[in-house]
Amino acid sequence: MKVIVMGAGVIGVTTAWYLARAGAEVVVIDRQPGPGLETSYANAGELSYGMTSPWAAPGVPQKALRWLFMKRRPLFIWPLISPTMWAWGAQMLKNCTPDAYRVNKGRMVRVSNYSRDVMPDLIEETGIDYDGRAQGTLQLFRTQKQLKGSKADQEVLAEYGSPYEVLDQDACIAAEPALAEVRDKFVGGLRLTADRTGDCRMFTLALAEKCAEMGVEFLYGQAISDIVVENGEIAGVETEMAGLITGDTYVCALGSYGARLLKKIGVRVPVYPIKGYSVTLPVTEDAFAPQSTIMDETHKVAITRLGDRIRVAGTAEIAGYSNRLGPHATDTVRHVIGDLFPKGGDLSKAEGWTGLRPMTPDGTPVLGPSSYPNLYLNTGHGTLGWTMAAGSARVVADCVLGRDPEIELDGLTAERYGT
Missing domain, CATH: 3.30.9.10 (D-Amino Acid Oxidase, subunit A, domain 2)
Incomplete structure (x- = not known):
């Protein structure tokens, strides 16, 4: 399975890690010249x-x-x-x-507690130093x-x-x-x-290196202009420099910018x-x-x-x-x-x-499947992207790979917004 991950912040890179670790072929696309250069760059550093x-x-x-x-x-x-x-x-x-x-607090804590539980395993496995x-x-x-x-x-x-x-x-x-x-x-x-606590940017950089060692391809400096739809499925993402990039499955982890791109294909998430x-x-x-x-x-x-x-x-x-x-x-x-x-x-x-x-207006991130069978979402974390990164990424990777996530998805998907 070839998975295209849109976004190389902490959410996108951590998603790529769990996908590659399970054997998927992964390509990460980002408009910046490297990982973690936007919201992940200098946030508060709290795993809250x-x-x-x-x-x-x-x-x-x-x-x-x-x-x-x-x-x-x-x-x-x-x-x-x-x-x-x-x-x-x-x-x-x-x-x-x-x-x-x-209701919203319960949904958020579900993701946060799961992230708290899986993060130590990720750190132990990778040996990442992130202060x-x-x-x-x-x-x-x-x-x-x-x-x-x-x-x-x-x-x-x-x-x-x-x-x-x-x-x-x-x-x-x-x-x-x-x-x-x-x-x-x-x-x-x-x-x-x-x-x-810890430096989110340091973590993202180090994990991107681990991903690359596992064969993840990073395409930097590639702004995504459109998501291409054919026959009710995602057929590729159009980039301004490299043209159309295709895969089997797609994950949108573009933070604030994802909502505008998704709106073009009828996926409306209030991020x-x-x-x-x-x-x-x-x-x-x-x-x-x-x-x-x-x-x-x-x-x-x-x-x-x-x-x-x-x-x-x-x-x-x-x-x-x-x-x-x-x-x-x-x-x-x-x-x-x-x-x-x-x-x-x-x-x-x-x-x-x-x-x-x-x-998001309710504070809860938007995770998992969308109205397109091969498009998955990992966005809307607000101030808690660093806190929820490991748990959110593992949940979404499980969805992409056809596995049952270890936490309930009820109330976490885009379905709660009717999209």
Whole structure:
């Protein structure tokens, strides 16, 4: 079986790995000159198994309104003349109910927990180095109101078997000693002990090399312009440079850009780009730097230790497909690292980045079969592509290979959108 995988981000490359490992002939196509150069390039670095939740949640519309008036706000909405954007937003609002949240949360955790379980086997088998750490995530609360409000999160974590610890100031400092320098800026935290960290780009590069060793062919610099349909099946993908590339089966793992391509052939999945920002800076003094991941609950910013670097990521900007990195775009993430770890890293050497997260209105990724018998989907992971990569890829590879996935696909496929 020859499988064409569209997209060489962490989702596409991990899918290619599981397919090739099972003996499939695999070709990966990407418009970039190498793997992991878009959303996978400089994300937060979190494998957020304990923080797997949809953005569409009860109370979020009210919070979003308040965020719009914060000086260093976590959310920006540009009122574009875009029916797609407003339709996506309306669908998201419909999912901000307790019942919808419960359903969507359950679906997402199903994928996340599976990814948590299979990722160690992948790492052991490949021996990949990706600056990984297994020290959990500390959700840091600056106010008593936030700490009290985390009770609802604790109940959800307990329901889904995600281990956690509620920490006071001293316990937060025991987990992250550098916070002793700023103990007056927080009141406590929630530590998610099953979470992991690591450089998604390093992982994707290393796994692509392993794929190539198994015979996977990578066609870089090849933008896909169309998917060709003949007799009710996918007959090939048209590229701008190499022309038509054909296979037996196709997997769309193009992130935010997949929805526009799929729409041309009548496959409508409401995946919309949500822009995020990060900076990466060198560690200056280890004793004053983070040791794992800290999530600042106020600004919705994650600070993650990646070897001798610190990655600071956050902000959700709804601005269409713009990849512009404006002069003040990273102000919020820069503020948070300077506020919590003022001696830990050299902000003067921080490298800014922006990327588009492929978000569904219900938060759940779109996995598995489509309305075409030889087209499969692996997209819509939002901020959790790195977290869900291994599990999603294994599920989709099993579908392609005609095997029963080890988790239920109910509610995960494009069928929930009627397509």
